[in-house]
Amino acid sequence: MTMVQVVSVESVQFSDYHVIDVRSPGEFNEFHVIGAQNIPIFNNDERAKVGTTYKQVGKDEAKMQGLSIVSPKLVNMVHELKQLQLRESKPFLIYCARGGMRSNSFATVMSLMGFECAQLNGGIRSYRQLIVSTLASFAKNSTKFVILEGLTGSRKTDLLEILEEDGYPVINLERMAGHRGSIFGEIGNQGRSQKSFDQSLYLRLQEIGSTDYYMIESESKRIGKVIVPEWILQGKEEGTRIYLHYPLNKRVESICNTYKPLHYHHQISEALMHLRKRLAPELYEEVTHALENRNYHTVVRLLLEFYYDPKYEYTANQYERDALEVHLSDLDTGLSNIKDILTRL
Template identity: 45%
Template sequence: MELKQIEIDELVDILDQTLLIDVRSPGEFAEFHIPGAINVPLFSNEERAEVGTLYKQKGPEQAKDRGVEIVSLKLASIYQKIKYYAKSYERTVIYCWRGGMRSKSVANFMTVMGVHCLQLKGGIRSFRKLVTDELEMFSKDKKPFVVIEGFTGSRKTDILHQLSEKGYPVIDLEGLAGHRGSIFGSVGLTPQSQKAFECELWLRLKALKGSAYYIIEGESKRIGRVVLPPFINEGKESGKRFFIDYPFEKRIEAIYEEYNPKKHSEELNDAYQHLKKYIKPPLSVALDELMEKQDYYQFIALLLEHYYDPRYNHQQKKYAGDSTVISIASVEEGVEKIEKQLNARYSVSISS
């Protein structure tokens, strides 16, 4: 029976009706996968490494022999899993890295067993190329940017979330990256890979295709391990900027609440150890003492006043033009004031 393949351009239009089975290792899947896919790996991370080493050291035949030995013990489980999931979908598509032996063998096996499957031509590499090509197209669509900025803890992300819920064209860059942007930014979160971030960004841009503008938070060129595309940075630098002026004490409370230091004390301490090399005494000595006493409230206050706020002021000097200052005492007030500014400036918004 001839195995049928499907092109990525055809698949992307029918993702909602398609069962996607990713047969790569869990590590490969975690780094980047097609949205909605289910991981049914042929090899564990360790088994994949073992087969790869055999291929390099002994040659393809020994690697294939070991691969067959490993997979043969899993065939019954693989069959039952895919058969179970396939009941709820119109079609089933199997993919691996580049549309090679892993996906072909599983798709053939399942089809012979009566569960007709398609193989994604070119594997996930074809999807990755589609995402990068589409992002390149979006980069040429020169829409204006609205940038929400302010000191650390100014509730900018909360304001963005509420604006998004109201239908404004928000791109939550930190949310897509799984990171808050600072050395402490990964605490309690799962940072995304560059590929996964770009995939999520592509999906969001597709959803906002009819919008007249984009709203983002003021970020550096990197958010954790993710590098922002040049057109996002360009839009940020040339966009209309709103500076959120939020009381210092409330900023401390917001950060304390966001990071939950009692729950994430070990992560916070690890992050602080990385930050210490940029901080000189006597500030570092004072911070060490507060961290040791687990006086997180004062730790945050000191770090804001003597490290993060001065750094932010220095960074802002590179931007041309002024920000519109919006003084607020609550997230709701910030949303209301920015809405008035947006509605006066733009007559079109889009539901997210």
């Protein structure tokens, strides 16, 4: 009888394996190990049917139903594993939700077909628990924060990305959330679940390792569907602030380049409707008229001047501590000034 090796999440190095997630596509899309391949035993509807049978009829009937669903798929599954093996020769690590029947059955059958397989003990749930406990330990640290602030369109994200590439301890919260943090924030992005966000944060903190500070963009508690951990928000409140000054015309241009309004006109129009109750009627009418005429620069300028800028300035004025100020004439100069400040700090 083939016995499948069971490994713990604490001992495993995912990069040593072809990681195979056998859960349904819906489960996979919500949260999965980064780099994992989804080879689902059941699709979303099949999973629901088997689950219903299990609850309403019984375990044995559900197992028979599952077997009838999976059997025709086995040849294709073997083929998928062979293709992965041809690309890179290494063993397979199989996981499901809790390290139960789905992953064990798949790993056993594939082992019988000659593949070297291991099963992740506790499934994706054990990995999630590892992430949560590790993030909780980071919350106890006293690492300080440097916060990049500035009005909407001030190139904060661009600067953070360059600083990260240059080796600075940047935590890019918006990228992790798949959202830019406003009504329009998911346009051109794929919003991510809390579990996926936490995984990205966990991996980035592991990558950074020991550091004197973390650098983030000033964010609110919620970014799209994601809640920022309280310890990061606390670090933001207590950290060193760097405030970017960037001319309005350049901010308008930057936002248009980022959001690509010609390509996402319909999504921008829909998002604007969510702002209707927050804008003065005359302003909303002027903005929608400019949008209808594809005058995107006017749309952006009006929203900045009469909505986003006053809102941002009000929040910034709530801080008791003054910010270090950087005036951006261009990105390179601003980057150099920020690096000088970080060196002095």
